[in-house]
Amino acid sequence: MIYFYFLLWLAIAATTLAARSRRVVHILCGCYLTIHAVFIEQLLFGGEYLTTSGIFFTFDEAGTLFYILLAIVALFVFWHSEEYLKDDAIEHYRLYFSLLMLLTTAITGVYFANNIAITWILLEATTLCGAGILYYRRSKPTLEATWKYLFVCSTGIAIAYLGILLLCAAAENSSLNYTELQGIIAQGNPLYLKVAFILILTGYSCKMEIFPLYTIGVDANFAAPAPASAMISTGLVNAGFLAIFRIYRLFADTPVFGWVQNVMLLTGILSLIVGALFLRRTNNYKRFLSYSTVENMGIAAIGLGIGGTGVWAAVFHVVCHSLIKSSLFLQIGIVRHIYNGYRINRIGDYININKVGAIGLLVGMVVILAFPPSPLFISELMILSETITAGDWWLTALMMLLMCIVIYSVCHRVIKLCYQPNQDELHISNINRRLSYSALILMLGAIVIGLWQPEPLKAIIDSIVNM
Amino acid sequence: MVLTLIILYVITLIYLSTVERFRNYASIIAWQGWILLGIALLQLHTLNWVELGFVILETLIFKALVVPAILMNVIKKTNINRVSTSGTSQFNSQMLSIAALIVSAITTYYVADSSVHMLFFGVALYALLSGLILIVLRSRIFTHVVGFLVIENGVFLFSMAIGVEMPILINMAIMLDILISILMLGMFLTKVDDKIHADDSDSLTRVKD
Numbered sequence: 039m040i041y042f043y044f045l046l047w048l049a050i051a052a053t054t055l056a057a058r059s060r061r062v063v064h065i066l067c068g069c070y071l072t073i074h075a076v077f078i079e080q081l082l083f084g085g086e087y088l089t090t091s092g093i094f095f096t097f098d099e100a101g102t103l104f105y106i107l108l109a110i111v112a113l114f115v116f117w118h119s120e121e122y123l124k125d126d127a128i129e130h131y132r133l134y135f136s137l138l139m140l141l142t143t144a145i146t147g148v149y150f151a152n153n154i155a156i157t158w159i160l161l162e163a164t165t166l167c168g169a170g171i172l173y174y175r176r177s178k179p180t181l182e183a184t185w186k187y188l189f190v191c192s193t194g195i196a197i198a199y200l201g202i203l204l205l206c207a208a209a210e211n212s213s214l215n216y217t218e219l220q221g222i223i224a225q226g227n228p229l230y231l232k233v234a235f236i237l238i239l240t241g242y243s244c245k246m247e248i249f250p251l252y253t254i255g256v257d258a259n260f261a262a263p264a265p266a267s268a269m270i271s272t273g274l275v276n277a278g279f280l281a282i283f284r285i286y287r288l289f290a291d292t293p294v295f296g297w298v299q300n301v302m303l304l305t306g307i308l309s310l311i312v313g314a315l316f317l318r319r320t321n322n323y324k325r326f327l328s329y330s331t332v333e334n335m336g337i338a339a340i341g342l343g344i345g346g347t348g349v350w351a352a353v354f355h356v357v358c359h360s361l362i363k364s365s366l367f368l369q370i371g372i373v374r375h376i377y378n379g380y381r382i383n384r385i386g387d388y389i390n391i392n393k394v395g396a397i398g399l400l401v402g403m404v405v406i407l408a409f410p411p412s413p414l415f416i417s418e419l420m421i422l423s424e425t426i427t428a429g430d431w432w433l434t435a436l437m438m439l440l441m442c443i444v445i446y447s448v449c450h451r452v453i454k455l456c457y458q459p460n461q462d463e464l465h466i467s468n469i470n471r472r473l474s475y476s477a478l479i480l481m482l483g484a485i486v487i488g489l490w491q492p493e494p495l496k497a498i499i500d501s502i503v504n505m
Numbered sequence: 506m507v508l509t510l511i512i513l514y515v516i517t518l519i520y521l522s523t524v525e526r527f528r529n530y531a532s533i534i535a536w537q538g539w540i541l542l543g544i545a546l547l548q549l550h551t552l553n554w555v556e557l558g559f560v561i562l563e564t565l566i567f568k569a570l571v572v573p574a575i576l577m578n579v580i581k582k583t584n585i586n587r588v589s590t591s592g593t594s595q596f597n598s599q600m601l602s603i604a605a606l607i608v609s610a611i612t613t614y615y616v617a618d619s620s621v622h623m624l625f626f627g628v629a630l631y632a633l634l635s636g637l638i639l640i641v642l643r644s645r646i647f648t649h650v651v652g653f654l655v656i657e658n659g660v661f662l663f664s665m666a667i668g669v670e671m672p673i674l675i676n677m678a679i680m681l682d683i684l685i686s687i688l689m690l691g692m693f694l695t696k697v698d699d700k701i702h703a704d705d706s707d708s709l710t711r712v713k714d
Contacts, residue, residue, distance in 0.1 A: 166682070166685055188690055200659075203663050
């Protein structure tokens with residue numbers, strides 16, 4: 039079934055590339071999103087959920103949950119993109135939407151792939167589509183960021199492929215199906231398994247935006263148009279998370295699982311340190327939000343590292359982070375339209391310029407910092423409780439310290455944007471309150487999940503954790 | 506015969522650490538493609554036409570012809586012919602390459618078990634280290650692309666070391682992915698040279714905190 043949808047999506051993306059007017063592009067975007075809606079309907083109500091499509095794709099719990107999130111975020115990203123890029127040349131405009139469709143399709147494939155090689159292929163495809171989106175502005179900084187993104191991601195993904203091959207050697211089996219590997223990997227050479235995990239984690243870290251290759255994600259978010267950054271920082275990051283999570287689950291029955299958890303813990307801590315420190319250092323609001331992603335993915339990695347309820351918390355954290363971060367990136371896109379830049383030390387007085395947008399950012403600040411009623415409060419509390427239960431007081435103390443730095447940095451930066459006197463030129467006519475309201479919807483969705491977690495959501499995360 | 510080809514492959518990797526002209530880099534990559542073709546053909550267990558066709562496509566067409574042609578095209582367009590003088594010296598580069606060879610041999614001796622082909626494993630590891638050394642030590646971004654290609658060739662050798670036979674569809678998709686990424690790297694390298702006039706990675710400093 040999925041192959042049919044892939045063909046449809048690819049056909050629409052190709053047609054978009056040939057569109058001669060914005061209206062046609064908008065219609066094609068509508069068609070593209072409608073097909074996603076039909077696909078979701080078929081998944082949930084058409085009996086396709088938990089079935090296999092062909093030999094390479096399975097509509098499992100994890101894939102379905104993250105796919106639904108992707109579709110929700112994509113709806114807002116496409117809408118904001120249309121407004122955000124409305125003054126640009128049609129050639130660039132249609133290429134952007136075509137690449138955005140391809141990126142969304144590749145991410146969809148990553149979510150549902152049941153084969154490590156297919157996951158790898160589609161992750162590499164996201165690099166190629168992402169590079170085109172990054173170069174949208176065709177300026178020197180975006181060219182530099184695109185070059186770095188393409189080169190480091192390609193090298194990283196090549197290293198991940200080496201890890202996949204080593205995993206095959208350890209399993210002494212050519213089957214790269216996750217389910218089949220799970221049964222045979224436990225008897226593999228422990229040294230090969232360890233090296234394979236390190237290589238795969240290193241390679242995929244450029245997608246999940248965690249240590250060591252997190253810088254590429256930050257550069258990508260900086261260079262891409264803000265709505266596309268919302269997609270990269272959520273949909274693509276989730277693809278990286280899911281790719282790593284599937285490998286993590288694969289190792290659960292092996293004798294090296296304790297070691298794998300320690301590696302995840304160390305990666306998470308290092309990401310949290312990097313995120314916390316660079317949140318203070320950067321002078322660009324988009325890079326600032328990207329470092330916040332590094333920090334949050336670090337927390338998710340720590341959740342996987344400590345195990346137990348930490349794994350549940352990690353998945354829940356990533357799910358809620360998608361709604362919050364996409365909302366913040368969309369809000370910051372509106373900020374760019376007004377100030378024509380993201381310079382932290384220059385722009386300000388946003389509360390008097392666009393009250394709705396400023397409230398969106400202030401609410402976003404509270405929610406991303408995990409203050410109640412933020413859903414991140416639940417996940418971070420669960421992770422901290424797990425570290426305390428395990429007696430890892432040093433980890434609890436370190437996390438608390440780093441979170442204090444994060445709280446200070448985020449509050450300082452967001453309040454500055456809303457209240458400090460503005461020193462940059464203003465483009466008041468570009469204020470679009472409709473977009474600010476729409477981005478707030480995603481944030482409200484996250485807050486609702488913080489106050490009340492629906493039973494189906496809890497059940498699906500339970501299934502993912504016990505996958 | 507395989508041993509001879511493997512030795513030739515190692516020689517290309519050592520030579521890679523000594524060359525300074527970009528045309529030589531492109532030639533080495535082409536030679537590696539030819540050697541990999543020979544190794545892959547000798548490793549074929551049975552004469553399966555589909556498998557044979559794919560091996561020829563991946564090694565001869567892609568690695569030995571198309572990729573070097575892309576590199577030559579980039580050299581022609583950018584007009585950059587030599588590695589930057591700001592990089593490390595040839596002697597240091599050679600020493601590091603030989604050290605990498607020794608480390609690969611020792612690691613293989615202690616690590617490789619019956620599930621992998623020891624010789625291929627060692628050379629693949631050496632190729633991976635050579636690629637990384639090239640990326641880290643040389644400052645020209647063209648050399649970084651060559652480093653990436655050396656790593657890709659190392660990965661190809663490694664897949665032979667463990668004897669993985671993936672479905673042809675997956676192999677094709679992997680090859681296509683890599684080909685497009687190399688095409689895009691070549692395209693953006695030319696653009697970087699055109700727009701930023703930065704042939705050294707040290708000049709790429711606009712995007713930072």
